Amino acid sequence: MPAIRNRIRELRAAREFTQQELADKIGVTRQTVIAMEQDKYSPSLETAFKVAMVLGVSLEQCFQYQPRGKR
């Protein structure tokens, strides 16, 4: 399991954004949004801030860091 988890899917659904709409707003491909939602790809700090900003939440509300072996 990755050390960085996120709530992108849940927050995106709450705002009724499609994956493509969110991708366009943060300047990535739809495939990258899918990979982030599945916790298979941890975005750069810049993209993480953009995601949180577009979804209208703080970085901590969107992304959680759980050190490996501490869950």
Add this chain to the structure above:
Amino acid sequence: MLTSLSYREKTLYASLAAEILVYGPYFFLHRQNSVNKVAGMIVAIIVLQIILQSIIAAVTRNRVTDERDRLIQLRGYRAGYLTLASLMVLGLGMLWFHTAAGHLQLTSQMVGLHFLSVFFGMLIIADITKTVAQIVAYRKAL
């Protein structure tokens, strides 16, 4: 399936198809290699890549590439480099071994073509490895 692929992924599949189509015969027609044939293959791969990439660019509306694409590209180059370096060490080691053991006696006329064939083959394998590594990274969603 094609519509679910990103622009970069489509270009990778096109590259792989072009590489197999052009380089494939190289391994099967190895005995008839010549400098002209190698040069012809290089020209063919360049022309084919330009045609295929132009078609993909024309039919793909969203040509966005992002940080994940760049990361996957770097992984591909790393895989390609490691393959090339490994083949170089292996190839030079085998050359040294066979020459030292007397199995191989290279005449000056065949040294150039022999080395060209071997190193071109290594480059082809490394190039295909680079492309396949990127496709695998995309399929695994990284």
